[in-house]
Amino acid sequence: MSRYNSYYPGNMQGMMGRTPTRRQRQSSCMTRSEPPAAPPSACACPDSTSCTADSSPAAMAFINRQLWQNTYDNETALCRGTIFPCLDLPFLAYRGASI
Amino acid sequence: MNCCERDAMLRRLQAADFAMIDVGLYLDTHPDCQSGLEYFRRARAERDAALNAFEASYGPMTMDASAAEGAWDWTDQPWPWEMEA
Numbered sequence: 153m154s155r156y157n158s159y160y161p162g163n164m165q166g167m168m169g170r171t172p173t174r175r176q177r178q179s180s181c182m183t184r185s186e187p188p189a190a191p192p193s194a195c196a197c198p199d200s201t202s203c204t205a206d207s208s209p210a211a212m213a214f215i216n217r218q219l220w221q222n223t224y225d226n227e228t229a230l231c232r233g234t235i236f237p238c239l240d241l242p243f244l245a246y247r248g249a250s251i
Numbered sequence: 252m253n254c255c256e257r258d259a260m261l262r263r264l265q266a267a268d269f270a271m272i273d274v275g276l277y278l279d280t281h282p283d284c285q286s287g288l289e290y291f292r293r294a295r296a297e298r299d300a301a302l303n304a305f306e307a308s309y310g311p312m313t314m315d316a317s318a319a320e321g322a323w324d325w326t327d328q329p330w331p332w333e334m335e336a
Contacts, residue, residue: 218277220286226266226297235273235290 257309258334264301264312270294 204210221238229235271294278287302312310328311317317325 218281220277220281220284223270223290226270226294227262229273230262230266230269235270236277 260301260305260308264298264305267294267298267301271298 218236218238221236223229223235224232224237224240232240234240271291274287274291274294278284278291281287306312306316311325312328314325317323
């Protein structure tokens with residue numbers, strides 16, 4: 153992750169200052185291993201780890217840090233699939249349909 | 252057996268159980284959030300109350316709730332596919 157830190161925009165404080173999760177806190181008990189090396193690239197890029205024009209990652213997922221807000225009552229939460237109204241978002245990417 | 256009452260109690264249990272599990276997922280990434288911890292305690296109390304009420308009326312929901320005396324009774328309840336629509 154650290155090799156990509158320079159790519160985080162300044163407003164992504166959620167990723168940078170988050171409390172370590174239980175899994176991360178327990179990581180000292182686990183054997184660390186380096187991520188597997190990228191397979192040999194079939195493309196013509198000279199550097200197989202960066203296939204974009206400006207050497208930035210081709211894709212990077214980001215989840216912002218959630219703040220505690222109001223919650224649904226239990227019955228509504230079960231119907232909506234979340235206790236948090238802020239996560240109750242429309243799902244528009246149906247199969248065969250465009251967003 | 253009053254099926255409507257049974258279904259209502261089961262629904263209340265499902266909803267309370269879902270709320271507890273969902274806030275648990277939130278707390279996995281926000282372990283120091285006092286609001287989340289308070290919500291979890293309340294959701295757990297609601298879940299426990301709903302579970303106890305259901306089991307008192309209709310028998311054990313899970314194997315460990317069986318008294319294991321006389322008969323192995325936790326499988327006596329209808330299976331999900333045996334529920335009335």
